[in-house]
Amino acid sequence: MIKVEHLGKHFGKVKAVDDISFDVAEHETMVLLGTSGCGKTTTLKMLNRLIEPTHGKIFINNKNILEQQPEVLRRGIGYVLQNNGLFPHYTIGENIAIVPQLLKWDDKKIQYRVSELLEKLHLSKDYLNVYPNELSGGQQQRVGLARALVANPPVLLMDEPFGALDNVTKAKIHAEFKALDELKRKTIIMVTHDVQEAFELGDRICLMDKGNIVQTGTPAELLFKPKNKFVREFLQEQRLQLEFRSLTLKDVKQELEGFHADQSVWSVMENLKIDSNNSASFENLMSAFYNYKKEQRHE
Numbered sequence: 001m002i003k004v005e006h007l008g009k010h011f012g013k014v015k016a017v018d019d020i021s022f023d024v025a026e027h028e029t030m031v032l033l034g035t036s037g038c039g040k041t042t043t044l045k046m047l048n049r050l051i052e053p054t055h056g057k058i059f060i061n062n063k064n065i066l067e068q069q070p071e072v073l074r075r076g077i078g079y080v081l082q083n084n085g086l087f088p089h090y091t092i093g094e095n096i097a098i099v100p101q102l103l104k105w106d107d108k109k110i111q112y113r114v115s116e117l118l119e120k121l122h123l124s125k126d127y128l129n130v131y132p133n134e135l136s137g138g139q140q141q142r143v144g145l146a147r148a149l150v151a152n153p154p155v156l157l158m159d160e161p162f163g164a165l166d167n168v169t170k171a172k173i174h175a176e177f178k179a180l181d182e183l184k185r186k187t188i189i190m191v192t193h194d195v196q197e198a199f200e201l202g203d204r205i206c207l208m209d210k211g212n213i214v215q216t217g218t219p220a221e222l223l224f225k226p227k228n229k230f231v232r233e234f235l236q237e238q239r240l241q242l243e244f245r246s247l248t249l250k251d252v253k254q255e256l257e258g259f260h261a262d263q264s265v266w267s268v269m270e271n272l273k274i275d276s277n278n279s280a281s282f283e284n285l286m287s288a289f290y291n292y293k294k295e296q297r298h299e
């Protein structure tokens, strides 16, 4: 659905984005992962033409977006800004309603849609008339998401949407994010520097470094088929946990009563009570997991 070809943005001698190419399928979540300054935000902003590329092409639904009117293009793209980007002097209700106002929806329709989103994102209606600085960082980020979703665009760009959150709140929002029906119908490109988050939310990941993509692949591909030392080392610190999280029972060819084949090894470990009755199950699971790793190494 989205196709990026040899895209680059140079600011004088600084190659913010050097030369990147990737595809995103419809309804897929693609994560751009990398350390600070590797070109993630610049890439995202080229996709909705807040930044014009130095070279390269971008197609959305086979249309070259550089030949489209930016305003028309942006109607189909929701954008969650890094640090949420809410207007401080607009109330929460006004912040969410910006795009519908531009599109001249009637007031009733706007009100209905704003209330619907507040409810879906677990924000109280009482917040409608307060200002962003009266909300916590996590609540502000939910409002940023509501604002991006309000006109129901098919494409969503999210720049570090959960960046300001502590780990406990983050885990909770991740779970909500995955459960939100509105998001299942969207093609999403999400930026993060958080490896765990990338693995949890991404169908695929572009791992970036210094303006280039080092490897694009599923979480399992990056873990088990790293293209080079950079990829291996990037994931090294959290490797075991990432492996447990990204492999399912089906992947490691293990069946366990009471568990679904698509459940991750991690979630099985969390839910398998280890007592004398099922310590054998745990051992079987671990040996299946290590067999999988051994097979991958020999492939």
Ligand SMILES: Nc1ncnc2c1ncn2[C@@H]1O[C@H](COP(=O)(O)OP(=O)(O)OP(=O)(O)O)[C@@H](O)[C@H]1O
Residues within 6 Å of the ligand: 011, 014, 015, 016, 017, 034, 035, 036, 037, 038, 039, 040, 041, 042, 043, 082, 193
């Ligand atoms: N307008 C600009 N003029 C000059 N250099 C820029 C400009 N915008 C970005 N850069 C440089 O381009 C590089 C990539 O910036 P970008 O904002 O895309 O990084 P990022 O991966 O989003 O980083 P972070 O994780 O810190 O948000 C950085 O080295 C940055 O200094």
Ligand SMILES: [Mg+2]
Residues within 6 Å of the ligand: 040, 041, 042, 082, 159
């Ligand atoms: Mg950035």
